[in-house]
Amino acid sequence: MSRYRGPRLRIVRRLGELPGLSRKSPRKAYPPGQHGQARKKRSEYAIRLEEKQKLRFNYGISEKQLIGYVRKARRATGSTGQALLQLLEMRLDNTVFRLGMAGTIPGARQLVNHGHVTVNGRVVDIASYQCRPGDVITVRNRDRSRSLVQANMEYPGLANLPSHLEFDKNTLTGKVNSVVEREWIALQINELLVVEYYSRMA
Incomplete structure (x- = not known):
């Protein structure tokens, strides 16, 4: 999938605050779409997918690029999740x-x-x-x-x-x-779920 060029606030409404994607804050607090206000129980896969999408949209990278960064982070010493965030932040x-x-x-x-x-x-x-x-x-x-x-x-x-x-x-x-330290990364994300998402996909 190529880089996203559609409405940014729609993504912010769906995934939560993405400081790198848009400075604007949405007027509506619930996700877009017909069923945005309906509370749905999300599966574990859906939660991991959402965390992965946060990374993709915040840093504006394609799926192929993100897979490349995950592979590079796996080869690094220490926590794979932290190494992934550092690669993207740098x-x-x-x-x-x-x-x-x-x-x-x-x-x-x-x-x-x-x-x-x-x-x-x-x-x-x-x-x-x-x-x-x-x-x-x-x-x-x-x-x-x-x-x-x-x-x-x-x-x-x-x-x-x-x-x-x-x-x-x-x-x-x-x-x-x-190199950037974890506490200075502005994006609210659980990077371990992203690593888990790709380990299941592999």
């Missing part, structure tokens, strides 16, 4: 979003794809680029790039800057100091 588009350069992850992805962002002095237009400790992320030294980011910074998606990042608003320069 993507360049998400890092640009967490630095406050864009209001949402799709907005940050567009900044990256259009060549407005540099990493260690070189333009990187690949949203899935894995940021590493020591990387310096800056806005490209062009009027168009700087004005875009400055306009975005007036309405940031998340107020708090995570502990693994630092950002200078005057020079529009951010730095990755370390």
